[in-house]
Amino acid sequence: MTVIPNLNIVPFVSVDHMMKLVLRVGIDTFLRELADVVEEDFRRWESFDKTPRIASHSKEGVIELMPTSDGTLYGFKYVNGHPKNMKEGRQTVTAFGVLSDVGNGYPLLLTEMTILTALRTAATSAVAAKHLARKNSRSMAIIGNGAQSEFQARAFKAILGVDTVRLFDIDRSASEKCARNLAGQGFTIEICDSAQSAVEGADIITTVTADKQYATILTDNMVGPGIHINAVGGDCPGKTELHRDILLRSDIFVEYPPQTRIEGEIQQLPADYPVTELWQVITGQKQGRVNDRQITLFDSVGFATEDFSALRYVRSKLAATGLYTELDLLADPDEPRDLFGMLLRCEAALA
Ligand code: NAD
Numbered sequence: 001m002t003v004i005p006n007l008n009i010v011p012f013v014s015v016d017h018m019m020k021l022v023l024r025v026g027i028d029t030f031l032r033e034l035a036d037v038v039e040e041d042f043r044r045w046e047s048f049d050k051t052p053r054i055a056s057h058s059k060e061g062v063i064e065l066m067p068t069s070d071g072t073l074y075g076f077k078y079v080n081g082h083p084k085n086m087k088e089g090r091q092t093v094t095a096f097g098v099l100s101d102v103g104n105g106y107p108l109l110l111t112e113m114t115i116l117t118a119l120r121t122a123a124t125s126a127v128a129a130k131h132l133a134r135k136n137s138r139s140m141a142i143i144g145n146g147a148q149s150e151f152q153a154r155a156f157k158a159i160l161g162v163d164t165v166r167l168f169d170i171d172r173s174a175s176e177k178c179a180r181n182l183a184g185q186g187f188t189i190e191i192c193d194s195a196q197s198a199v200e201g202a203d204i205i206t207t208v209t210a211d212k213q214y215a216t217i218l219t220d221n222m223v224g225p226g227i228h229i230n231a232v233g234g235d236c237p238g239k240t241e242l243h244r245d246i247l248l249r250s251d252i253f254v255e256y257p258p259q260t261r262i263e264g265e266i267q268q269l270p271a272d273y274p275v276t277e278l279w280q281v282i283t284g285q286k287q288g289r290v291n292d293r294q295i296t297l298f299d300s301v302g303f304a305t306e307d308f309s310a311l312r313y314v315r316s317k318l319a320a321t322g323l324y325t326e327l328d329l330l331a332d333p334d335e336p337r338d339l340f341g342m343l344l345r346c347e348a349a350l351a
Contacts (some may be wrong), residue, residue: 009334011324013111013314021314021323022082022115028158031151035123035159037309042127045279047071048305052259055236060084061212062236068304074100075308077113081236083210091147092210099311109315110327113307118148120310121302123236124157124255125230128298129160129204131281131288132253133228138163143179143195143217144209144233145169152206152232153182164188168198196222207241208232214268220245225293227272234265235301242297244268250295253278253288255303264299275299 013021021244022030027106041048061082068075079095095113096137100106131139140162142149146169156162165187167175175191182189192198199222207217210233223229223246234240242265252275254260261271279296280286289296318324333342 005239008330009326009331010107011315011318012327012329013109013318013324015112015115017323017325018112018115018314021317022105022119024321024323025317027154029091031119031123031126031155031158034119034310034313035127036154037313038120038124038306039127039282041070041305041309042279042282043276044070045283045305048308050256050258050304052256052262052304053304057237062303066302066304068308068309069102070308072102073108073308073312074102074105075304075311077117077304077307077311078302079113079117079302081210083212083239086146086210093147094282097307097311099308099315106130106330109311109318110309110329111314113310116310116314117302117307118151119146119155120306121232121300122151123159124306125152125206125232125298126155126159126304127282128300129156129228129230130280131278132296133204134226134292137228139166139202140164140204140206141166141168141192141195141198141202142150142178143198143205143207145174146208146210148208148232149174149178151244152208152230153187154185156204156206157186162204164190166190166192166198166200168192168195192328199223199227202227204230206230207234209241211339212239213305214238214240216243218246219243220249223249223295225295227295228289229295229297230300231265231297232298232300235263237262237267239263240265240268243266247296247297251276251289252297252299253281254299255301255306257269259303260299260301263301265297266299298321321322 049069053064057339066077077097097113099109169175281288
């Protein structure tokens with residue numbers, strides 16, 4: 001990994017720089033490379049410090065901190081989830097993150113993570129599906145056509161070769177926006193009138209709706225044999241998307257059980273209900289899909305290691321692209337104990 005030289009200057013990746021970085025690298029290449037880094041970090045799962053994210057809930061939403069470390073680098077993401085925001089012209093999910101050097105605690109990167117979260121969530125979904133969906137899955141229903149949806153479609157195309165998307169949203173204008181944004185990119189796109197018709201003939205179902213309640217986006221009768229469900233939107237206590245009966249018919253794969261049992265679809269099930277950790281499938285310790293009739297469910301909530309992977313991937317791109325600004329974030333006088341003297345010298349310079 002190329003390193004930015006000056007320890008006291010923290011590279012800052014703004015929204016504008018993040019967009020330019022993604023486009024410079026290329027959306028598909030970015031998603032593929034990011035998916036590789038996410039997968040690489042799942043492979044070394046045991047080397048990470050892990051804790052369920054620290055959530056501050058309110059009536060309207062949640063604000064969360066997501067920390068982890070591999071002993072060399074430390075990362076955290078600040079992220080919110082406020083389903084009502086969209087109606088007020090704001091994002092449901094916004095985020096920023098920091099990567100630091102464990103050796104001295106100094107930050108190495110501060111970056112926007114709203115766009116990066118959409119990319120890492122889509123890349124992680126595609127990594128899970130690569131291991132769990134039927135081979136040759138080409139068609140995906142996307143239920144919930146908001147901010148995350150196009151990223152999901154692009155990642156599934158770049159990583160699995162999905163080329164047909166069937167869209168449904170309770171707000172048709174969201175599906176029309178999604179279809180417009182995906183036009184001319186090699187997809188066959190159909191806007192559907194119901195979730196039921198969207199899932200017809202789909203190999204994969206992605207649910208990525210936002211509603212702060214126990215919603216039932218999919219009922220049991222809608223899920224046929226062999227389907228892979230990528231359940232992204234249920235990611236908070238009291239916020240789920242799938243009918244409980246679907247869970248009982250599926251083999252369930254999760255990121256980090258202590259967090260998913262609080263936040264995921266499996267909050268509907270007893271605390272000891274058996275689930276498989278995705279990292280164990282990726283490392284070959286546990287089986288993923290065993291036959292073509294099995295229903296596999298990736299109960300995604302988003303875990304700190306995925307943000308860590310995204311942070312270290314972005315950092316690896318900075319020196320070569322220069323797509324960052326230098327942030328004067330750290331008060332670091334030449335004589336470390338003379339912090340107050342630094343303030344006095346500033347006062348003198350201003351006088
Ligand atoms: P968004 O508000 O931009 O879009 C959500 C869409 O869902 C809207 O278009 C809305 O009309 C639609 N919707 C709501 N209820 C519906 C229903 N019953 N049927 C069909 N459509 C419905 O939100 P977003 O940024 O796209 O995020 C979507 C969800 O994904 C959120 O709940 C968010 O918390 C979650 N999320 C999860 C992860 C993860 O890692 N698992 C990461 C990012 C976001």
